[in-house]
Amino acid sequence: MKKLFDELSYEVSKSTTKKYSTSFSLGILALSPHIRNAIYAIYGYVRLADEIVDSFHDYDKKTLLNRFKEETHAALTERISLNPILQSFQETVHQYDIDGSLIAQFIHSMEMDLNKIDYNSDLYNEYINGSAEVVGLMCLQVFTAGDKKEYEILKPYAMILGSAFQKVNFLRDLKDDYQLLGRTYFPNIQMHLFDSVTKREIEDEIEDEFKEALKGIKLLPSSSKFGVYLAYKYYLSLFKKIKSTSAEKILNNRIRIPNTQKFSVMVRSYIRYKVAML
Numbered sequence: 001m002k003k004l005f006d007e008l009s010y011e012v013s014k015s016t017t018k019k020y021s022t023s024f025s026l027g028i029l030a031l032s033p034h035i036r037n038a039i040y041a042i043y044g045y046v047r048l049a050d051e052i053v054d055s056f057h058d059y060d061k062k063t064l065l066n067r068f069k070e071e072t073h074a075a076l077t078e079r080i081s082l083n084p085i086l087q088s089f090q091e092t093v094h095q096y097d098i099d100g101s102l103i104a105q106f107i108h109s110m111e112m113d114l115n116k117i118d119y120n121s122d123l124y125n126e127y128i129n130g131s132a133e134v135v136g137l138m139c140l141q142v143f144t145a146g147d148k149k150e151y152e153i154l155k156p157y158a159m160i161l162g163s164a165f166q167k168v169n170f171l172r173d174l175k176d177d178y179q180l181l182g183r184t185y186f187p188n189i190q191m192h193l194f195d196s197v198t199k200r201e202i203e204d205e206i207e208d209e210f211k212e213a214l215k216g217i218k219l220l221p222s223s224s225k226f227g228v229y230l231a232y233k234y235y236l237s238l239f240k241k242i243k244s245t246s247a248e249k250i251l252n253n254r255i256r257i258p259n260t261q262k263f264s265v266m267v268r269s270y271i272r273y274k275v276a277m278l
Helices: 002-020 022-029 033-055 061-078 084-096 100-112 121-144 148-172 174-180 196-217 222-243 247-252 259-274
Strands: none
Touching: 002 022, 002 033, 002 084, 022 033, 022 222, 022 259, 033 061, 033 084, 033 100, 033 121, 033 222, 061 084, 061 100, 084 121, 100 121, 121 148, 121 222, 148 174, 148 196, 148 222, 174 247, 196 222, 196 247, 222 259
16 A cells, blocks of 8 residues: 555654754654654755765765756656655645745755855855755745745745754854865855854854744744744754854864753743743
8 A cells, every 4th residue: 555655755754854853853743743744754855965965975976966856856747756755755745735946946056065166145145045945935835734825924934044044054064064075155254264253243144034033933823833943942052052162163163952952942942832932
């Protein structure tokens, strides 16, 4: 029965999420049960593409990504894939009528990662749009369940939250991106001159985005509000740790939040949510 394969496919996406991200796994658990599988499917899909460009250094990444792109198209067209992650993703895309242009923009940003690009402001914004903002919009189409009016109201907030998350990732991964992958996403910055002034300018931009994104989180449906708020609080705690860390240390160490602190954030966020302080 195909139902068994579909169940297996969603389980693979769920396992992928749990393996790669404690923060997102806990955030998804805070969503209503009926939308969790769809968000696991989206995360599993984008994680797989990200792994190709970030981790498979001993293989032809361009060939692998092209194959992934072709298999995505085939899965969406034929409404079936023997790859469990693609299978759960195509099921989610069709169930929630996720816009195909969002998927194309995401793949485009992954293709950008195959090359060493000297990022200016336009290319920086283009990359963030495809790698983060459109992923937020895919999730938003699940959260709003076909309500186009609600989607349009919440769209700018979902994009700015995705942007804030991605920029925090850039700061967190500065060491690996620059030293191992040869990437510098922030425009007009020479990494050998990265200092506290430059770091503060980037942080001010992120801080403004977090504040604006919270306005949208408060407007989300009850089925997704706490889960998104929890992910927001996880990233905010990581951001605060980055802010308190020197520019020199960030260039030489990957900043992390221990799981014990994540659980503490979860408990405090839940209390705040339940007493209607959100």
